[in-house]
Every structure is written in C-alpha cells, then in structure tokens.
Amino acid sequence: MPAPQPPAPRDPGPEILPYGLVVGQEAAKRALELQYVEPAIRGVLLSGQRGTAKSTVVRAFGLMTEGLLPVTLPINATDDRVLGGWELDALLRSRASKQPGLLAEAGERGLLYIDEVNLLDDHIVNLILDAAATGVLSVQREGRNDVSAVSFALCGTMNPEEGGLRPQLLDRFGLLVPVAELDAAERQAMVRTVLRFDTERAVERAGGTSPWLAEARAADAERRAALGRARAALPHIDVPEELLSLCAQAASRLEVYGHRGDLTAIRAARALAALEGAITTSPAHLRAVLPMAFRHRRPDTTQEGGHRWTPAEEAVLDELLGTTGA
Numbered sequence: 001m002p003a004p005q006p007p008a009p010r011d012p013g014p015e016i017l018p019y020g021l022v023v024g025q026e027a028a029k030r031a032l033e034l035q036y037v038e039p040a041i042r043g044v045l046l047s048g049q050r051g052t053a054k055s056t057v058v059r060a061f062g063l064m065t066e067g068l069l070p071v072t073l074p075i076n077a078t079d080d081r082v083l084g085g086w087e088l089d090a091l092l093r094s095r096a097s098k099q100p101g102l103l104a105e106a107g108e109r110g111l112l113y114i115d116e117v118n119l120l121d122d123h124i125v126n127l128i129l130d131a132a133a134t135g136v137l138s139v140q141r142e143g144r145n146d147v148s149a150v151s152f153a154l155c156g157t158m159n160p161e162e163g164g165l166r167p168q169l170l171d172r173f174g175l176l177v178p179v180a181e182l183d184a185a186e187r188q189a190m191v192r193t194v195l196r197f198d199t200e201r202a203v204e205r206a207g208g209t210s211p212w213l214a215e216a217r218a219a220d221a222e223r224r225a226a227l228g229r230a231r232a233a234l235p236h237i238d239v240p241e242e243l244l245s246l247c248a249q250a251a252s253r254l255e256v257y258g259h260r261g262d263l264t265a266i267r268a269a270r271a272l273a274a275l276e277g278a279i280t281t282s283p284a285h286l287r288a289v290l291p292m293a294f295r296h297r298r299p300d301t302t303q304e305g306g307h308r309w310t311p312a313e314e315a316v317l318d319e320l321l322g323t324t325g326a
Helices: 026-037 054-066 079-083 088-092 102-109 122-134 184-205 211-236 241-253 260-275 283-294 311-321
Strands: 044-047 071-073 084-086 098-100 111-114 136-141 144-149 153-158 175-178
Touching (some): 026 153, 026 175, 026 211, 054 111, 071 102, 079 102, 184 211, 211 260, 241 283, 260 283
Parallel strands (some): 044 153, 071 111, 111 153
Antiparallel strands (some): 136 144
C-alpha cells in the first residue's frame, strides 16, 4: 500500500491577523467602526509613530467588514492612477479603452487606505477627499468627460515625525486618532499573538485546520453583523436638542473652527449610540467621541498632526458632559 500523501498546500488568504486578535489600539478600532456605521463621518486619520500597527488595524478591519484587503494608495500615485485614465497597451494598438482609477476600485471594495497621507501631494489628497465627501467621481481630462457616483470609507495614516498635513486637509478628515505605543502587558500579548498566528497559519498553508483561527474568524463575523445592525438602526436613533446645545457649547469653549467638527461629533455620537443598542444619543456618547472630532480643528492645530489635547480640554468636556465615557 502506498504511503498516504500529505494534504496539498492551499492559499488560506492574506497574512493578516483577524480583526479581533489585533492587540490594543481600541480608539483606532472605535473610529473605524463609527465610520462604518455612519459613512457621513467621511474619513478617519490615524496618527502615530512607525511600527504602531496602524496599517495592521486598517487591513484587518477591511478584511473583517468587506472580505477583501482595502484598496491602498501608493505614495507616488498620479492623477491617472487615482482618477482613471486610458489603458496604455490599448492605445499602442490604436484602441481607446478606459482604465479605472483607484477611487473607482475603492468604490467596489468599500475602503480606501492611504498610508503616509502626509507625504502625498496636496493636490492628490484634495482629489481623494473631494470624492469621498461628495460621492461623485469626476474625470474630465485627456478626452474623458465622465461623472459617476462613488462611495467608499476612507482611512489615512501618518507618522507626524515625517511631516504633517495642512490644517485645511486635516479638517477634511472626520475623526483623528493618535495611535499610541502599547504598554508592557500589551506588547507581551501582541508578540504572543503574532507567534501563535504564524504557527496556525503554517498549519493552514499545509492543508490543515486551525480551531484558534476559526474561532477568531467567527468572532469577526459576529462583529461584522453587529456593525451591520448598528448601521441599519442609525436613522432611528434620536438626537435630543439638548445634545446639539452641549456640542455647540463645547465647540465654542474649545475654540473649534468651522462647523464640520460639530457635525462629525454628532454623527459619531449617534453611531456610537447605535453600536451600543441605545435609542437616544446621550451626553456620554458625545463625550466619548468629541476628542476625536475636535482635536484637529482648533486654532493651535499644528502641521505635525494636531495632537495637542491636554487635561485643560478634558476638564472642559468633564464640566459640560460629565466624566463618564460611553
């Protein structure tokens, strides 16, 4: 009798941790989830030093919610690559064939990820933010005159040590989250998790099964379902007039410029209420999201990422909204 053959190796998908296994970075996860529930938040910016798992969180979130890795904008992206152009090979054969851009691809996959957004040309960033905000992709160049609807969630990451974004561009991101280093216990847990992930993935690549990864993927599926339920419930979540007044007072006391921050804060607070199964948005929900919505929209916002948020700002929010987060 011939010796049994080992199972054929298989491709078990991208080498990305399941979302639920990513250690720490709870604020970043919260911001991404709020944007998923309320797309009108229109952009999440994660700011932190290199190696703080910003990209891992975004890619794991994209896999969890869309089943695909997000469309990633390369740092040297051109207008053609972003908006779309013509297929060069077809042109060389005297044929005209349209080449979809990354924004159109993001509309199909659901999430556009811009790594190191602070190193992109401002012109490119403006094109992307305009499409994300208006839901309209307009390509009017080189003989093309196309206008189409496009819808995608947007997440940018940046390392403030490598330069910043102009305040005008920072303001276009709905929420900004500083991504901090993990503490000692989290670092230990992160290393242990990654080592276990490497081992379990090797088993899958060899054709075996991993109950550990299966359990993690099942938990991700449950989270995706919860996010879907929250998105469906969002239009039915009440926003009391009192909450609008508290938000306006907070914006005034903290000298938040413009009105985009107020709108984003209320939208994020309502999304958080939907995620928690509430029927009314509360001051606690607003309190939990205001730092993410306001920190990059203040007069002393710097091009280094607008991270300044001190105990003085927290004291203002505590006075208006209480000290207990949602």
